[in-house]
Amino acid sequence: MRLRDAFRQAHRDLGNFLEAEVLLKSCLGLERQDIYLNPDRGLTRYELNLLEEAIEKRKDRLPLAYITGKKEFYSLGFRVTPDTFIPRPETEFIVDAVLEKLPITNYQLPITIVDLGTGCGNIAITLARYIPHSRIYATDISKKALEVAEENARKHRVEDRITFLEGDLFSPLENYYLEGKIDFLISNPPYVMRSEINSLMPEVANYEPHIALDGGEDGLFFYGRIIEKAPLYLKPRGYLILELGIDQASQAKETVKKTLEFESIEVVKDYSQIERVIVARRAVISNQ
Ligand SMILES: C[S@@+](CC[C@H](N)C(=O)[O-])C[C@H]1O[C@@H](n2cnc3c(N)ncnc32)[C@H](O)[C@@H]1O
Structure with a gap:
């Protein structure tokens, strides 16, 4: 033929x-x-x-990215497998938010970034490429996803600046003494309501890892856990930057406000005018 x-x-x-x-x-x-x-x-x-x-x-209905084994994110190529969530264009707003908030006056000071739920490593690796003076810690509960992320880091030659750690959210960071030292704490956590997963498109519901989608009964399970611990890890004036699901912005904002540990909160809209990313700045002195 x-x-x-x-x-x-x-x-x-x-x-x-x-x-x-x-x-x-x-x-x-x-x-x-x-x-x-x-x-x-x-x-x-x-x-x-x-x-x-x-x-x-x-x-x-197997997603195209799982057939080709590739997905582009922020104009960089990433390997993906059925063990990894497929990077979405709206997640690029997290990268934009970090680059926008990056302190330009102290360009030579190392920037410490933590990415919770790194998947194929797309956010962490993109930030490592764009911020040469960054030191990144990227966690995920999926060992197989981390193996793919490590391979992607080698491909983009940033493996020496990213430490990939297996475990539940912050727990693998325990031995790294990062409390009060993080400039950017970022995450695109699982945020789909459990009862809605099976009604998503077959490409997502039947093939993407449910552990990457399942945000608990109300979809907000991970926001509560991340926001609660973020002040412990962030530097004063460090940023917490989280991707949000549709209609989750007001609840996420409330949760951030309740901690009394943040001095400003912004919400960034995506290409479809959906409130997609929350950017909260840790206060210098706690208001508690
Ligand atoms: C929505 S995906 C995001 C992947 C990638 N960061 C991105 O933005 O494309 C969520 C990721 O969180 C991971 N995850 C789920 N539960 C976790 C937990 N308790 N601790 C750490 N990572 C978790 C999943 O394995 C998955 O890789």
Whole structure:
């Protein structure tokens, strides 16, 4: 079969031109332009089998990123597997918030960042790339996700500045004496209400790790736990930056206010005008 016919077939089977292009590129190891410059190139039997298998998987609603093993985040390429959550574009607002709040006057001072629930390491690794004077600690409860994150860190050559730690939220940080020393505490925690997980798109509900989605009965389980402990770890004027699910901003704000430990709270909207990220600044002196 020739490339042009394989492309037509994939497009017909998937009903989606872009997805057909992505699968063709991935299965044949081609760049985009190769598809259009060599439409008469023949496919080997092996390539055709790979493509047919990939199309079948996609028709079963396996996410494209798990088929190709790749996902772009903040213009960097990350390996993803079914053990890792697939990075979403709205999470890039966390990176933007950190870069915006980065102190520019003390550019040479090391910046300490903690990323809770790092997944494939996308936020931590992006920040390490953009902030050369950063020292990052990234935790996750999933050992398999951390293995992928470590591989991504090596790929982006930042493994010497990120310490990946397995365990529940802050608990793996216990031996690192980070109390009062963190400039940025960030997290995109699981925030889907447990009862809603199975009604999400099949790509998410059937294939993404539920441990990455499940935010407890009300979706807010992790916010309470992170916000409660954040003041202990943050430097005075350090920032707590959390991604939020739809309609979770007001409750998250209330929880932050109740601690009496933060001097300012902002909420950043995403491309769809959804309140997506909360940015809270630790007060110099506690108001308690
Ligand atoms: C929504 S995903 C975010 C992944 C990645 N940081 C991102 O933004 O794309 C949530 C992550 O939290 C991890 N996680 C779930 N429960 C956890 C816990 N108790 N402690 C640490 N990490 C946890 C999951 O394994 C998953 O990788």
